[in-house]
Amino acid sequence: MTARVLLAGATGVIGRALVPLLRARGHQVTALVREPSRAAGVELDDIVVADALDAGAVRAAVAAARPEVVVHQLSTLRGPAAEGLARTARLRTEGTAHLIAAAEAAGAERIVAQSIAFATAPRGGPVLTEDAPLHLDAPDPGWALTTRAVAELERRVLGTARLTGVVLRYGTLYGPGTRYHRDGAIGAAVARGRLPLPEPAAGVTSFLHVEDAARATVSAVEADTGGVFNVVDDDPAEAAVWLPEYARLLGAPPPRTVPAQLAERMLGWLTGYQLTAMRGAANDRVRQALNWKPATPSWRTRLAAD
Numbered sequence: 251m252t253a254r255v256l257l258a259g260a261t262g263v264i265g266r267a268l269v270p271l272l273r274a275r276g277h278q279v280t281a282l283v284r285e286p287s288r289a290a291g292v293e294l295d296d297i298v299v300a301d302a303l304d305a306g307a308v309r310a311a312v313a314a315a316r317p318e319v320v321v322h323q324l325s326t327l328r329g330p331a332a333e334g335l336a337r338t339a340r341l342r343t344e345g346t347a348h349l350i351a352a353a354e355a356a357g358a359e360r361i362v363a364q365s366i367a368f369a370t371a372p373r374g375g376p377v378l379t380e381d382a383p384l385h386l387d388a389p390d391p392g393w394a395l396t397t398r399a400v401a402e403l404e405r406r407v408l409g410t411a412r413l414t415g416v417v418l419r420y421g422t423l424y425g426p427g428t429r430y431h432r433d434g435a436i437g438a439a440v441a442r443g444r445l446p447l448p449e450p451a452a453g454v455t456s457f458l459h460v461e462d463a464a465r466a467t468v469s470a471v472e473a474d475t476g477g478v479f480n481v482v483d484d485d486p487a488e489a490a491v492w493l494p495e496y497a498r499l500l501g502a503p504p505p506r507t508v509p510a511q512l513a514e515r516m517l518g519w520l521t522g523y524q525l526t527a528m529r530g531a532a533n534d535r536v537r538q539a540l541n542w543k544p545a546t547p548s549w550r551t552r553l554a555a556d
């Protein structure tokens with residue numbers, strides 16, 4: 251069955267990969283954009299204009315698109331970190347509320363929204379399921395703001411009265427346009443030997459190629475079921491494994507090691523946490539319920555490839 255899909259975030263990293271996949275499956279894709287010129291080069295069926303933080307504008311734009319499915323891929327993490335985190339938290343709380351209200355008013359049936367697989371609290375085993383609690387008590391104010399906003403997004407999407415809600419908790423994205431691309435912030439740091447390896451580096455990362463994120467989103471658009479799903483590859487890896495391998499793939503020298511206690515000061519809280527304590531995520535549920543599996547099962551084959 252094909253559907254009228256409203257995509258908020260069509261000009262973003264996942265959105266740009268998602269639009270051609272949806273259209274190839276016969277879906278009619280309308281993008282909700284705040285600035286139409288940003289959609290240049292994205293082949294869409296239609297465009298509606300609204301800032302996601304403006305409830306009235308979102309309502310009018312979604313009404314005009316008359317979608318059956320709404321896809322929420324909104325974030326705004328570029329630029330100064332604190333500002334990006336605060337605005338992205340608002341997109342996850344207020345933006346989500348506006349989209350849900352507008353989708354319900356327009357008679358939509360489903361909403362599919364982006365969340366984060368690595369927002370779980372670092373407790374329990376190295377690889378966690380969707381049932382693990384979120385890191386709401388994170389010691390870093392920016393990360394606590396993020397995990398609380400993610401929790402609110404998930405509560406709203408899964409708690410709508412009139413829509414079937416799907417939450418896709420994407421893993422650490424890599425591929426074109428991401429921080430892990432060789433030109434991205436992390437790729438460039440690893441290539442220059444500027445991302446040291448804490449000792450011990452027991453944090454676990456579950457990676458996800460952008461194309462696999464887009465493919466999983468198509469599965470979620472087309473499914474009947476709702477729920478929360480980790481969307482990650484099959485190869486969760488400790489930093490002690492992936493960071494030296496990433497450096498090798500980039501042709502960079504092996505990362506130098508630093509004591510774990512210095513990692514936070516040298517790398518910032520979030521990267522230090524990722525490398526020393528973060529947990530990976532299991533993808534059993536999405537495989538069964540949405541019949542999705544990663545086309546790139548391991549980051550090893552593509553982390554440095556695009």
Ligand SMILES: NC(=O)c1ccc[n+]([C@@H]2O[C@H](COP(=O)([O-])OP(=O)(O)OC[C@H]3O[C@@H](n4cnc5c(N)ncnc54)[C@H](OP(=O)(O)O)[C@@H]3O)[C@@H](O)[C@H]2O)c1
Nearest residue numbers: 259261262263284301302324325326327328422423428429
């Ligand atoms: N799981 C993960 O690892 C994960 C998750 C999210 C982001 N990231 C990383 O963060 C970087 C990109 O971050 P990004 O946050 O800039 O995401 P992005 O994927 O580049 O863009 C997000 C989308 O949201 C739209 N948007 C933002 N604010 C809006 C508003 N007020 N109203 C309407 N639309 C709005 C943007 O539109 P405009 O084109 O107008 O800006 C864009 O289409 C990438 O490196 C990505 O890999 C990683």
